[in-house]
């Protein structure tokens with residue numbers, strides 16, 4: 001079941017700092033919605049995501065998930081990071097079931113089904129060190145899904161991957177989130193990633209971190225990257241971002257991604 005999320009006027013000042021990192025951030029996310037959060041480096045995206053996950057509490061304001069105030073982490077709202085953080089001495093299956101074990105449960109049939117879902121059924125007994133970066137991120141995804149979260153929070157989860165693997169995983173995670181009826185929030189620098197995955201993109205500005213605009217991506221899924229509508233949405237987001245925050249070409253989409261964008265477009 002997908003969760004609704006409401007962020008009620010969060011302001012956050014880190015210890016020892018005089019100015020707030022986040023200021024009066026307010027937003028609400030519908031159950032099952034896929035939201036991307038974009039903004040320049042350092043504007044407070046990860047800080048906000050950590051607050052949604054209950055990993056950090058704001059100095060003012062609060063987060064509600066499905067009407068419950070978030071005061072600590074929960075298996076119902078799982079976070080996935082840029083690095084998959086797997087235990088190198090364990091197999092794919094053992095890593096994937098860790099979240100469930102920590103929650104005091106065992107469900108081998110669910111783990112098998114999830115490894116199948118993320119395309120790793122034939123690697124279940126392999127050591128995770130023998131996997132590629134994309135495959136390792138799939139193990140982390142299976143681990144995140146195992147506890148049946150209502151909300152999946154992703155902090156630049158694909159930024160270390162090559163362009164082709166990244167595009168495949170963007171489509172896959174979007175599809176799985178819809179299939180498993182999850183609400184999804186993805187933090188990214190990459191405008192392409194936002195257009196590929198989100199129903200709605202929130203644009204953040206820095207000093208203090210705040211949401212300055214948003215854009216709906218009203219395109220069918222899976223997203224057809226070669227379509228004229230996709231290119232239009234991408235252009236429109238770039239222009240909106242530039243208008244609100246500055247030069248999206250050099251900030252929201254870092255140089256590595258800009259280079260990667262060429263083969264992605266050619267391949268689509």
Ligand SMILES: Nc1ncnc2c1ncn2[C@@H]1O[C@H](COP(=O)(O)OP(=O)(O)OP(=O)(O)O)[C@@H](O)[C@H]1O
Pocket residue numbers: 014015021039040041042043044045046047048189
């Ligand atoms: N624990 C902390 N103590 C003090 N300042 C912090 C702490 N964590 C983050 N900050 C500051 O808060 C601001 C926002 O950081 P945050 O990591 O949320 O940015 P971000 O938008 O995720 O950036 P990036 O895109 O580079 O990941 C930065 O200026 C950072 O230096």
Ligand SMILES: [Mg+2]
Pocket residue numbers: 045046047155
């Ligand atoms: Mg960050």
